[in-house]
Amino acid sequence: MKTMKVSLVRARYPSVWEPTNLMYVSSFIKDRYQGNLEVQILDGFFDSDEQILNQISCSDYVGFSGTTPQVPHIKKLSKLVKKEYPSMKTIAGGYGPSLQPFKFLNDPTIDYLVVGEGEQSMLDILNGNVNQKLVSSTPIADVDSIPNPDRDSIDLNRYISIAEKDEGRRVTSIMTERGCAFGCTFCAEGQFGTIWRKAGLKNDDLEYERAVRLRGRSPKLVVEEMIEVRDRFNITFFKMNDAETNPSRAHFLKLCEEMIKQEVNVPWGCNMRCDKVDDEMCEMAVKAHCEEFWMGLESGSPEIHRDINKGTTVEMIKKAFDVSKKYGIKRRTYALLGTPLESYETIKQTEELIDYVDPEIIGFSILAPYPGTAYWKPEYDKLDWSQIDEFSNTTWSSSNLTNQELRTEQARLIEKYSDKLAPIIRKKQKLGMGGSQTLDSIMGAM
Ligand code: B12
Ligand code: SF4
Structure with a gap:
């Protein structure tokens, strides 16, 4: 045959x-x-x-x-x-x-x-x-x-050795779930997910649809995969590939419990939604060797939080950062500049929030109105999207700030918090993203 x-x-x-x-x-x-x-x-x-x-x-x-x-x-x-x-x-x-x-x-x-x-x-x-x-x-x-991702048909060591060179640890990723139950205006996931309805889901109720879209894997199977991959590739750090690892508190706790039970004993980090971080979750995560939470703070402005529909508030963010700090978890965060209500005043509020939560690692991006986000407009199709992204965005402006003003603010914040920038973000942001020549230089530098 x-x-x-x-x-x-x-x-x-x-x-x-x-x-x-x-x-x-x-x-x-x-x-x-x-x-x-x-x-x-x-x-x-x-x-x-x-x-x-x-x-x-x-x-x-x-x-x-x-x-x-x-x-x-x-x-x-x-x-x-x-x-x-x-x-x-x-x-x-x-x-x-x-x-x-x-x-x-x-x-x-x-x-x-x-x-x-x-x-x-x-x-x-x-x-x-x-x-x-x-x-x-x-x-x-x-x-x-769905069987575990195929690690035989790809040269995984090419990825692992970059992290080994940059961070001194052998890193790979694991997915604990699929989809997302939220609908942030700046993320294309919502639009991508509604394709499902066209693809055959009968129920038109958005809440129902979103709940169905989020599908957690069995914690037991996730952990078995972690152990297999740990042993096969000598992995010393796992990064969770999920959009967010804690949309379901119960699933997150079960996952930690299973990691403890099966003795994975390898440090890991994951994206966390700030609305669901509490003492018990942190305690379990640390027992399961979690070292890093990646939590998008987006903005320090309560109005912007309402506007971007993430379902998080400034108070939730403060609490999530405080509680995870108490447990010694390293906190990486991202601030998103340039959503429509952004002004010098809201950027000041963001700086105040950053200073309050005092993250160990931070990145600053400017809204990129990708297709599928609430900000996409058909006329953006004329733009060369290979040259645009959230790190060096030369097109987008808010109602109050021009693109140049946003970029100047981004550069100022990068400078101000330069001791906290993650190596990869530093590489990307210092070199500037977009444009094939810059892309080449970034790829060369990685
Ligand atoms: C995790 C993630 C990442 C990880 C990727 C990790 C990895 N292992 O690849 C990281 C952080 C590296 C990343 C980077 C980027 N990301 Co990202 N990312 C996500 C996130 C949170 C989840 C995506 C995911 O893993 N889904 C689960 C997998 C299983 O699904 P999938 O990728 O869609 O793949 C399925 C289908 O698309 C399809 N499929 C995919 N390819 C192919 C090919 C063929 C032939 C077939 C048949 C099917 C098929 O089958 C797959 C399995 O079901 C989404 C947001 C979200 N909540 O979905 C954003 C998202 C996908 N990212 C996005 C973007 C823009 C990027 C970057 C360009 C950002 C940047 N400027 O650096 C880069 C591109 C990197 C790259 N090389 O592709 C956008 C895409 C928007 C758009 N209009 O394209 C999203 C939607 C977020 C947003 N801002 O809206 N991302
Ligand atoms: S930003 Fe995160 S929480 Fe919001 S829709 Fe995208 S994946 Fe979901």
Whole structure:
């Protein structure tokens, strides 16, 4: 029987995180495809276009993944692939293509466009069950039925060694859940999630839909995966890949309990929502060897908090930072400049909040109105999104501050809190993001 060969490629972008999404797609198709299947996962962060073209030469299918800033590279690669290997089937997926499907539907160099979570759709394509270009399938409700991300088809050591060089520890990521139950105005997750409804969910009740979208993995299985990965790759730090690891307090506590029970004994860090951080959670997390919480404080202005719909308040943030400090947890935070109500006054409030919570690590970004966020406008489509992101945003302004004023404030805050900037954020922010030349220099520096 002929072996089906599949290459999955993450488009170029500086990221020290392995592409868990493609690793999930890979493990799923390897598990369910009935014939012989070979999969390799490449990454434009490490692999040049030439290397990608050479390495995929025997593939039957090549799938590209990326967020909006990576869309131009996906399109460049698909063009190169069709020129070099006209019979190879090309597939585009991920947030970028899913949120702007029209960019791919008329592109003759893309054969299939996968919208939303892609495991089942990819399998359907390989099985020859897809007769149209746009593919979307009902997301898998039981996330425990998806095998662990495929760590055999990717060179994981390339990622681990960057962290080892930068931080002196062997780091990799683990996902404890999927989706998000919230709808912050600056995040595209809400829009991405509503694709599910189009993909087959019948219930139109947003609350219900959001609750369904958040799907926790079995803590026992997550921890078994951690132990396997710890032992196989000699991991000394885990970073949780979740949007937020604590939207469910019960799930978070169970996860910690399981880590203690199964004696993972490896430090870890995770994204935490500030509305749900309390003594018991911190105590359990520390017992489970948690060392870092990454908590977005966004702004010190109560009005901005209401406006961005995150469901957090300045008081919640103070409490979350205070309580985690009490337990010796290192607190990394992010401030988001430039939401519509931003002014010099609100930035001052943000500085006051930062000084109060006194985080160990901080990053400053400027709102990037990505497709899928509440701030997206069709006219932004004319912008070159490979040149824009939240670190060096040369387009966005608030009602009160121009883009130049926001950037000056960002630079001032970076300078003011320079002793607290995470190494990776320092690299990105000092070099400035956006523009292929700058991107090259960032990639060279990483
Ligand atoms: C975790 C995360 C990260 C991690 C990624 C970790 C990792 N291992 O890759 C880090 C911190 C590195 C990161 C970086 C970035 N991120 Co991010 N990130 C997220 C977050 C919180 C969760 C994404 C996730 O892991 N989902 C779970 C996985 C399983 O789902 P998935 O990635 O969507 O993949 C599924 C489908 O999309 C599909 N699929 C994906 N690719 C392909 C390809 C094929 C061929 C197929 C068939 C299917 C398919 O199948 C996958 C499995 O179901 C989301 C917000 C959110 N709550 O969703 C933002 C989000 C995705 N990020 C976003 C952005 C913009 C970025 C950056 C560009 C930011 C920056 N300027 O640096 C970079 C890009 C990095 C990169 N190289 O891709 C935006 C995307 C918006 C948009 N319009 O594109 C989001 C939505 C946040 C926001 N601001 O709105 N991110
Ligand atoms: S910012 Fe975090 S909490 Fe808000 S919608 Fe995005 S992933 Fe969910």
